[in-house]
Amino acid sequence: MIKYNLKCKHKHEFESWFLDSKEFEKLKSKKMIECIFCKTKSIEKSIMAPSVLSQEQKQKNQKSIKYIKKIQKDLLKMRNFVEKNFEYVGNNFPREVRNVYYDKRKNKNIYGKATPEETQELEEEGIELTAIPWIDNKKN
Template identity: 40%
Template sequence: MIKYSLRCSDGHNFEAWFSSSKAYEDQTQDSLVLCPLCDSREIKKNIMSPNIGKKGNKSNTNNDVKKIEVMMNKVRKHVEKNYEYVGKKFPEEARAMHYEEKESKDIYGESSIEEAKELIEEGIDIHPIPGINKKTKN
């Protein structure tokens, strides 16, 4: 299979797949390729660069994931060392500080997704940190 970037005579750009370059040539010559926007049969290939990876080139995804994990572990350790853990009282404590009912301090804790959305809607500045739940921490 081969994917081509195509353009019709009205200037509409679109992509189409063909079993081979010969199949593309045959189908356009027989006016079988239509623009999906205007049904024009006057179709030309756009200039394209090949989508070919280097031989043996593997994605850096695993390396990137490891870097993110290292960074997140550093963030977690910093928060655990420097912030006060308030557990499931987090939404209540965050609101009390936001509305100046309590003295402001650095806290962390737990909330449901719904509670987090409510805090954000109230204008309370929170930042979810994945994997910091004390109960499930490894």
């Protein structure tokens, strides 16, 4: 990990962490870095003092990266299971889950989308829901 001091074209200065210098350049070229103050995407590295990680810090970073990758793998397994074994009902989820809950339709496994307000209404009706972090199944 490397921390850069950054400056936008409006002279706002801020810091950000990157995996390495190549990652910074890649994100910058794709205009994926923006000023935290004015949202411009015209960003340059500013003068900075290097920050060297100790061996202990490097090991902690490696453990964190491995842990994050494991979580991503587990979430992807869960996504694949849900897509294979549940019916996707999209934005009709609140209506469809009520139909299943109130037994207007045969019990079936469904998943879909609901707004926070719709989710709260369903929970107030006694319908238990689980939100699943839906990670992209493509490699970045």
